[in-house]
Each structure stands twice: as structure tokens, then as C-alpha cells.
Amino acid sequence: MARRLRIYFIGVGLGLILTWALVLRNRNADELLAWTPKNRILNELKADSNLQYPDEYTCLLKCHELTSLDIENVMNDGEINFKESSTRSEPRIYQIEWEKSSSVTVFGEFEFSSDSTHTLLDFGIVGREKDCAC
CATH class of the missing domain: 1.20.5 (Single alpha-helices involved in coiled-coils or other helix-helix interfaces)
Incomplete structure (x- = not known):
């Protein structure tokens, strides 16, 4: 035996x-895991050169004390929060979170339409509500 x-x-x-x-x-390792849902969604978002931003984008950036680089980092290095996302509805909405520092997590909500357009719906800092006049 x-x-x-x-x-x-x-x-x-x-x-x-x-x-x-x-x-x-x-x-x-990124090539080996390119088939996972997280990587497919983030790659699709990175490849879109015509991402649509809200009209009050600059006002919201100032209100939340963020920069456009923070939003870029959300799209490049973020983690998808599938619990807060609507993946089965049309259009699909994904909440992507990126940890800026140990106490600050930036989020962005992105809409994926069936006609392959992507729109940034909302963004901000998790757990912090700002009353913006935008």
C-alpha cells in the first residue's frame, strides 16, 4: 500500500x-485570469475611448474632493462590488471600488448599455455623503 x-x-x-x-x-498572471468576470468588465471599460461622463462631472469632482486620476484608478485598478451591482438588468450597472488609502475608498457606478456605450453614472467616497449643489 x-x-x-x-x-x-x-x-x-x-x-x-x-x-x-x-x-x-x-x-x-493578468493574461491567465483575463476570462474572469472582473477582468472582462474592467478590460471592456478600459478599451472604451468614448466613456460618457455626467454633465456635472467637474463640479462633482470638486465636491467630493477627488481628481480625474482617482476616477481613472477606479477604472484601472478597482474591484467590482457585485453585491451593489445590477448585472442581470438592462442596462447593466457595475459599482467599482478602489482603495485610495487605508481610510478612503473611492467608488464609481458605470452603466453598460446594450449598444456598447459606457456611462459613468455616479462616483464618490464610500460611506461619505456630500450634499452637492451640482
Whole structure:
């Protein structure tokens, strides 16, 4: 019995080494995970050069004390909050959050329409309500 287990584990180990050498070595982790929902949505958002912003965009930036780079970081490095997103309705709405610092998390709500247009609906800081006159 011990001999069979030893042969089995040697085979599994050789298989793992062979898989690593042929498939995983020298690969970018982002390429391997490009098929996941988070990465597909973020890649689609990054590829859209015609992202539509709200009319009061600059006023909201000043009100929330954010910069356009913060919104860019939300789109590039953010995490999708699927609990707050509406993924099954039309148009789909995704809330993407990015941790700016240990105490500040910036969010953006993006609308994905069926005609491939993307719109920034709302953004701000999680947990902080601003009463903007925009």
C-alpha cells in the first residue's frame, strides 16, 4: 500500500512540474485570469475611448474632493462590488471600488448599455455623503 501511494505522489508531482513548465512558466498572471468576470468588465471599460461622463462631472469632482486620476484608478485598478451591482438588468450597472488609502475608498457606478456605450453614472467616497449643489 505504501509503495502504491509513493508511486502515485511521484506521478502527481511530475505532472505538476510538467504543467508548470509547459503552461504557467513565464506567463503574466493578468493574461491567465483575463476570462474572469472582473477582468472582462474592467478590460471592456478600459478599451472604451468614448466613456460618457455626467454633465456635472467637474463640479462633482470638486465636491467630493477627488481628481480625474482617482476616477481613472477606479477604472484601472478597482474591484467590482457585485453585491451593489445590477448585472442581470438592462442596462447593466457595475459599482467599482478602489482603495485610495487605508481610510478612503473611492467608488464609481458605470452603466453598460446594450449598444456598447459606457456611462459613468455616479462616483464618490464610500460611506461619505456630500450634499452637492451640482
